Amino acid sequence: MQTCRERGMKATHQRIEIFRELAASGAHPDAETVYQAVSQRVPSISRDTVYRTLATLEAEGFVRKINPLFERARYDANLDHHHHFICTVCGSVTDFCSERLDNLPIPASVEALGEIDSAHVQVQGICAACAHNRKPTQPPAGVL
Amino acid sequence: MQTCRERGMKATHQRIEIFRELAASGAHPDAETVYQAVSQRVPSISRDTVYRTLATLEAEGFVRKINPLFERARYDANLDHHHHFICTVCGSVTDFCSERLDNLPIPASVEALGEIDSAHVQVQGICAACAHNRKPTQPPAGVL
């Protein structure tokens, strides 16, 4: 709340309800699910507000998408065990292999959740090309 | 090719081109990208065929989606370091924590790909509820 105001965001009650709903749920809901839940308490809220608020909360770092690659279905013909480096700027995905990562110590608590098919590591970061474009011609010290 | 026929699939040249394109590309393309590439060699191909073929190849296990959660944006208010168990049947996501998985040995080759922000483990499987529904009343041995 205060944090919101400090960043120039208004603390409307729609926003507060949306964030509370998300924080209370452990289920990683999508926008529609949040909308359904919140509209029970705020019947006049619109879907669009939920979408916009989630985007705002994400931009401010209060909330995170669990699926950075949700926009389109992307396919892979490489069925060997491998891991992914995902660029959060351009969305490119690069495979990498690592024997040490192929046999991860999955905690026993996870095996209780269900039958495990596979496990892989997802590394997120900024690929070399995007990192290069973000600091265009890194200004030499002293220049301005 | 033979493998296709064995499974009752016809080996049309559209299918062959689509699979070849995917196998040749290391970029995990989406349907549109595959369509653009293949239509240079098969100008008459339609987008729909690409979509349908990718779905068929996936169903037969020749190809895999890299983003099982691509359908909708899903949000998380838990910003602590944690990992995910994803049910491939119902799409539910359960968080879990593991100190041993929090500091993964990322290979040096990955650090060369770009700046690493975070790394987490993604476990795929079938959650207990779905596993239960799939084998309704597991037939006791001897019965049938």
Place this chain on the structure above:
DNA sequence: GTAAGTGCAAACCGTTTGCAAGGAA
């Protein structure tokens, strides 16, 4: 010859956007 696969076009669904009215600071 027959069933599976293809192309076309329309439908679908999640998400985004422009605009005027409403509300927090």
Place this chain on the structure above:
DNA sequence: TTCCTTGCAAACGGTTTGCACTTAC
């Protein structure tokens, strides 16, 4: 009072679907 936010409705983009034609087997 001012600017951010909301609600409405229309647009958008990726994907799916129904139907008639084509093609591999």
